[in-house]
Amino acid sequence: MKQLIQLRVNGELHEVRVEPWKTLLEVIRDDIGLTSPKEACSTGECSACTVLVNGKPVNSCLVLAVEAQGKDILTIEGLSQGSELHPLQDAFIRHGAIQCGFCTPGMLLSAKALLDGNPKPTEEEIREAVSGNLCRCTGYNKIVEAILEVAQSQ
Amino acid sequence: MATPKLGYLLKLPKFDHLEAKTIEEACSLLAKYKDKARVIAGGTDLLVSMKRREISPQYIINIKAIPNLDGISYSQKDGLLIGALTTLAAIESSPMIQERFPILSSAAHQTGPPHIRNVATIGGNLCNATPSADMAPSLIGLGAKAKIKGLKGERVVTVEQFFIGPGVSILQVGEILTEIQVPNPPSHTRGVYLKLPARTAIDIAVVGVAVVVTLDTKGVNIVDVKIVLGAVAPTPIRARQAEDIIKGKAADNELIEKAAQAAANEAKPISDVRGLASYRREIVKVLTNRALKQVTTHI
Numbered sequence: 001m002k003q004l005i006q007l008r009v010n011g012e013l014h015e016v017r018v019e020p021w022k023t024l025l026e027v028i029r030d031d032i033g034l035t036s037p038k039e040a041c042s043t044g045e046c047s048a049c050t051v052l053v054n055g056k057p058v059n060s061c062l063v064l065a066v067e068a069q070g071k072d073i074l075t076i077e078g079l080s081q082g083s084e085l086h087p088l089q090d091a092f093i094r095h096g097a098i099q100c101g102f103c104t105p106g107m108l109l110s111a112k113a114l115l116d117g118n119p120k121p122t123e124e125e126i127r128e129a130v131s132g133n134l135c136r137c138t139g140y141n142k143i144v145e146a147i148l149e150v151a152q153s154q
Numbered sequence: 155m156a157t158p159k160l161g162y163l164l165k166l167p168k169f170d171h172l173e174a175k176t177i178e179e180a181c182s183l184l185a186k187y188k189d190k191a192r193v194i195a196g197g198t199d200l201l202v203s204m205k206r207r208e209i210s211p212q213y214i215i216n217i218k219a220i221p222n223l224d225g226i227s228y229s230q231k232d233g234l235l236i237g238a239l240t241t242l243a244a245i246e247s248s249p250m251i252q253e254r255f256p257i258l259s260s261a262a263h264q265t266g267p268p269h270i271r272n273v274a275t276i277g278g279n280l281c282n283a284t285p286s287a288d289m290a291p292s293l294i295g296l297g298a299k300a301k302i303k304g305l306k307g308e309r310v311v312t313v314e315q316f317f318i319g320p321g322v323s324i325l326q327v328g329e330i331l332t333e334i335q336v337p338n339p340p341s342h343t344r345g346v347y348l349k350l351p352a353r354t355a356i357d358i359a360v361v362g363v364a365v366v367v368t369l370d371t372k373g374v375n376i377v378d379v380k381i382v383l384g385a386v387a388p389t390p391i392r393a394r395q396a397e398d399i400i401k402g403k404a405a406d407n408e409l410i411e412k413a414a415q416a417a418a419n420e421a422k423p424i425s426d427v428r429g430l431a432s433y434r435r436e437i438v439k440v441l442t443n444r445a446l447k448q449v450t451t452h453i
Contacts, residue, residue: 003171020171020214023201042164043202047269056243056272062201063273064194066171067216110268132267 010078
């Protein structure tokens with residue numbers, strides 16, 4: 001029943017045997033062992049499970065792992081260069097744009113995808129880009145301010 | 155609809171995953187396994203229904219490896235052609251669609267958050283046949299057609315005919331939707347899609363209203379009009395009595411109010427967790443009024 005698939009996560013090729021009903025989220029967490037994408041709603045409502053697939057944010061709880069072969073997958077573990085934080089991570093920390101931290105990986109990846117395609121977004125565009133990412137601590141303003149600062153400084 | 159007790163995290167039920175490499179192969183698999191099989195495109199609706207155990211197909215047929223089902227093209231002769239696997243994000247960001255069919259880029263933009271639009275397809279949005287499908291009212295307003303392929307050949311139906319009832323499309327066993335065809339609108343045509351709720355990206359439409367009008371060369375009289383309502387009937391519906399009230403006339407506030415009231419009367423909404431029927435009817439009136447004003451002023 002299991003299929004042997006190759007997944008490219010954070011530039012590294014992983015060979016895993018997976019059942020067809022496993023989501024990309026389950027395989028990244030349980031088989032590859034990267035736990036930054038979080039599972040909360042399981043139904044594409046909260047985006048805590050955000051990963052970038054070919055540079056675009058998607059809900060990994062609604063992607064079948066077997067259909068993610070051949071694509072470039074990025075999680076937060078691939079965002080920093082060694083111990084050097086990505087400017088977005090640094091800004092999130094300085095702005096206190098992290099409270100419980102559960103939504104943070106998804107927020108950061110949504111923000112990265114936005115800035116990669118649109119280096120100078122407006123505040124409205126930032127809010128739109130993270131509109132699917134729910135923060136139950138409701139710390140949205142600090143998150144938007146942190147992203148805005150990185151956009152203005154680059 | 156109560157979610158069965160499945161534990162805190164929703165897991166997918168077991169299934170076999172089949173890769174179709176051609177349209178013929180996909181149709182053969184669908185004909186072979188009938189109601190035991192479902193097509194997966196973006197999967198953003200299908201996988202949620204499966205996790206909630208609303209459906210548990212034994213076979214999932216992936217059609218994403220079939221060539222030429224994904225893409226947007228335009229010509230003066232054929233109008234706009236959108237492959238069924240085209241994502242809503244691609245429709246939203248296409249400069250050609252933004253310029254020539256802005257109502258479609260706007261409707262795509264209003265469908266879910268970016269994460270969903272990056273994956274969800276126009277074909278999936280129609281084939282799931284939910285009354286609230288965000289792409290449907292605008293496509294019906296533009297007179298769009300759906301190309302369907304099956305083992306016996308192909309057929310073309312209007313998007314209006316494509317919807318049969320909640321969750322039921324015109325597709326027969328062994329058929330798949332391959333393309334959406336949108337004709338070139340006449341000059342002086344404008345359209346708008348308004349949706350409630352407009353604020354929160356992840357919400358399903360409580361009401362969606364698309365209005366497409368063609369004005370005469372002076373920009374005064376309404377030569378043609380389509381008013382299409384979403385989420386207020388078993389399928390997206392035309393508000394034909396409302397259309398008849400303003401067709402051939404110059405729109406003024408009084409006439410627009412009459413048409414908006416007629417549209418509200420034509421809606422057949424249900425009451426559910428997202429809104430009472432009476433509330434939905436009122437919103438149909440408000441959005442139809444607003445949409446008609448937007449498309450008939452400042453040409």
